[in-house]
Amino acid sequence: MAEIKDPENTIVLELKDGGRVVIELLPDVAPKHVERIKALARSGAYDNVAFHRVIEGFMAQTGDVQHGNMEKDFDLRRAGTGGSDLGDLPAEFSKLPHDRGTIGAARSQNPNSANSQFFINFSDNHFLNGQYTVYGRVIEGMDHVDRIQRGEPPQNPDRIVSMKVAADVQ
Template identity: 55%
Template sequence: MKQFLIIISTMIGLIMSEASNAQDIELNLDKDNTLYMDLEFGRVIIAMRPDIAPKHVTRIKELAREGFYDGLTFHRVIEGFMAQGGDPLGTGTGGSGVNIPAEFNDVPHLRGTTSMARANDPDSADSQFFICFTRCNALDNSYTVWGRVVSGMEFVDMIQRGEPPRNPTKMLKVQVAADVDK
């Protein structure tokens, strides 16, 4: 019984530490380069990387500030691969109408990486992006990594799967952290 209580106590400590770490991460981020993506399950926090993809980060911040992503769905979600959203049509064929030149970089596509979707033309990225569920090395140096989920990956894991999903998960609100009043 004593060992059981020790195990439970340790687990509670780890959970509390995890919650505290998430708050610490949020407090230490550059708010102007942090994106809040609110899903029905909770908030996903993305640290954007203007140092490796300045044009992409600038465009994503413009779209977020316009409210472009609010209410859009994740229209292509493949188990063990990624969740893709940012298409106003919800079909994978739409965008904002402004292409972004490729900014391929050497940052690997790891679990939680945010990267831009595109057509065959390397300079065809627009508003659609994806979040990797796992390591996707086949995408390295061929898609523009622009950030990484630093908190809320458990909510990304809850995004409805499918191509398209039967009940697609919506981005309720996407905001630049610097614009959010606490």
């Protein structure tokens, strides 16, 4: 198990079959994105949200808290088109590369349209560098991420069972 150095800036996801994914957040690089993901995690907004876009060799995208909840109003046709009721975030581009295991902010064509959705890179995707905000990296459980059901959207999407800030987990 990875050592959690800063529990306030670490996210713990539980995936299917008890798969635990630990994400180290990077508040020095993208403070607004880090604050947003922590606020939504603390509110329970990501719990039961589907991975609605999962492309082999590229990334797994999730975080549509408006249309992606598998227990409430999940709609496969609309998953990936929504966000949260909070405003969009300004881009926080950096020199950090989109390497395997990094977390990026999903957005529309507008660089300042990130909201709640994020993706986890399956491989080094350096063509995204400088175009999408990097604000975290998987430090444990990438093997669980690698097993997420593929598809755009997947026929039977995997979901985030729960997502919490490590400081809040007993």
